[in-house]
Amino acid sequence: LSRNPGETEFHQAVREVLESIGPAIDKHPEYAQARIVERICEPERQVIFRVPWEDDSGDIHINRGFRVEFNSALGPFKGGLRFHPSVLLGTVKFLGFEQVFKNALTGLPIGGGKGGSDFDPRGRSDREVMRFCQSFMLELYRHIGEYTDVPAGDMGVGSRELGYLFGQYKRITNRYESGVLTGKDLAYGGAQVRKEATGYGCTYFVDQVLKARGDSFEGKDVVVSGSGNVALYTIEKVHQLGGRVVAASDSSGFVHDPKGIDLELLKDIKENRRERITSYTDAVPHAELVTDRSIWQVPCQVALPSATQNELDADDAAALARNGCLVVGEGANMPTTPDGVRVLREAGVLFAPGKAANAGGVATSALEMQQNASRDSWSFRYSENRLREIMIDVHDRCHATAEEYGRPGDYVAGANIAGYSRVAEAMLALGLV
Ligand code: NDP
Known part of the structure; x- marks a missing residue:
């Protein structure tokens, strides 16, 4: 320190x-x-x-x-x-x-x-x-x-x-x-797919978490914080997999749309017009704009914090658990505070840490480097399949490592031990550098 x-x-x-x-x-x-x-x-x-x-x-x-x-x-x-x-x-x-x-x-x-x-x-x-x-x-x-x-x-x-x-x-x-x-x-x-990769990848990861307990996104209410690059493409993939995103935010507040966020409208506001999320309720009168409480108060079965670090604290975690949330998957980097993680784990909510769940963006960046090095350009479908396979592998690596070290279902331990061990092995092999 x-x-x-x-x-x-x-x-x-x-x-x-x-x-x-x-x-x-x-x-x-x-x-x-x-x-x-x-x-x-x-x-x-x-x-x-x-x-x-x-x-x-x-x-x-x-x-x-x-x-x-x-x-x-x-x-x-x-x-x-x-x-x-x-x-x-x-x-x-x-x-x-x-x-x-x-x-x-x-x-x-x-x-x-x-x-x-x-x-x-x-x-x-x-x-x-x-x-x-x-x-x-x-x-x-x-x-x-x-x-x-x-x-x-x-x-x-x-x-x-x-x-x-x-x-x-x-x-x-x-x-x-x-x-x-x-x-x-x-x-x-x-x-192709780099823009979508972190959001799609996080959704694939959480889909694997749900599958590991015999479940899926089908029919689930989902809350996604943020409305930037990660959040928008998380919402897109959740909708494709049968879930319904009922709230999204930016730093001015959040919108609650119980019928499901209109993604094309939100993309237009954020990607083209570069406006605040408040414009959403101007166009969708049944949606509510909320600025005086946390987005994590909205009941959901899956929560995907995708805005910024330390945006989900112990009170938010308690509200999620109370409202029946099953899984929290971090699209952003370290959005859950240490106390928030502790409350979720104690309540039995499955927790997918960012370093595993949001790895799809950098993985697709590595695929972009491969294409640049070989002067090649892959199709959207091929690139998305590669991303999906990588996210399934990341999930399975975390899951298997957690089991190997006697911590079944603990994705934090699985991700940290698996990531650390790979880097440590390489550092040992390279000598004292
Ligand atoms: P963007 O800048 O595209 O979007 C960030 C979003 O979060 C904006 O909607 C922003 O709103 C909102 N936001 C910021 N602070 C707050 C807050 N305190 N409360 C509510 N909303 C807030 O960033 P990205 O989507 O690219 O990144 C989001 C997170 O994901 C970051 O933690 C990033 O490190 C992580 N990440 C991103 C990857 C990527 O490929 N882009 C890869 C892996 C991780 P506003 O416009 O009002 O500021």
Whole structure:
């Protein structure tokens, strides 16, 4: 703690992993001897840089940029960029740390990293966002590359931002290096299903959790928080699998639509018009707009937090359990507080942690890297099948590891032990680096 003062979220993420991997360390004394825990908690490299840019009225702004290259034992550093005013070094370190284990769980050859800035793209014009992205890349370009570090999108970084970032990288380096960024638009080297991947993948994972108890999404009421990239495509897949999403949110509140969220309308509001969720109730009079209580008060059988970290606390967890929730699946990174997780587990609610349940996005990014490297482009159907197979594998790996270590049904232990063991084995093999 004293080495990383004030990095609350990073401490929270490290504690969560260390609390579950004891049995793996007991079984493998060579991990302790090689000091894998200490090495894994220390990023290989972290870069912090100044990002100056000019707004439309000529005022100068200074933001802070970050790239934390956490672990490259399994492959190039891989993980998204987040543009949000709340971003601090501790935020990026927590996300990068989680990413190491998530990427390991996919079974694909990718290490873990994360980056971003405290820049807030909301309310900024396209040209302002472009100028910011160009300035950000003017420093970032020297740290990344298809064999070293491959960033992607995250909160506040979608296809518009990735386009500006890639354009600037290409211009500075004079290289059309498609594999240097993932989440690109289909028009210039992007992959089918990347946009949908995290939401679809989370839904597939939870579908496997339901199947493992002889159940399915059919006829279930589902609550999805957020209305960004992850949330929208979670809603789409839940509807395709026969569930009904009855509530969605953004940071201004949530809408409760007992007849089921009209996804085309919500996509239009969020992806095209870039408006607040309040516009939903303007168009759907029977839906209720709620700003004075938590979305987790809405009764449901499946809850999929897909907005941000620490958005579901112990009170929310108690409300979910009381209302008959069977499964909570984390679409976002660490959306449930440690107390929230404890309450859910004590109440017997199955809990799918983000590092397993939301691994579909990075897995599809790795597929995008494969396509870029081979100058190939796969169909939507083929790509979605690959994603589905990967998510079933991630589920089965967590499930089997939990059983192997005497914790059946404990997806937190399963995910942490399986992810940690894969990285630890690779680090041992590479020697003291
Ligand atoms: P977006 O920026 O596309 O969407 C985030 C959504 O969450 C927005 O609707 C935002 O609303 C909402 N939100 C933010 N803070 C709050 C809050 N305090 N209460 C309610 N709603 C809130 O991000 P993504 O969908 O890409 O990412 C969401 C989460 O999923 C993050 O934790 C991210 O790290 C994780 N993730 C994303 C992946 C991806 O492929 N995109 C991959 C794996 C994980 P508003 O617009 O009002 O801020």
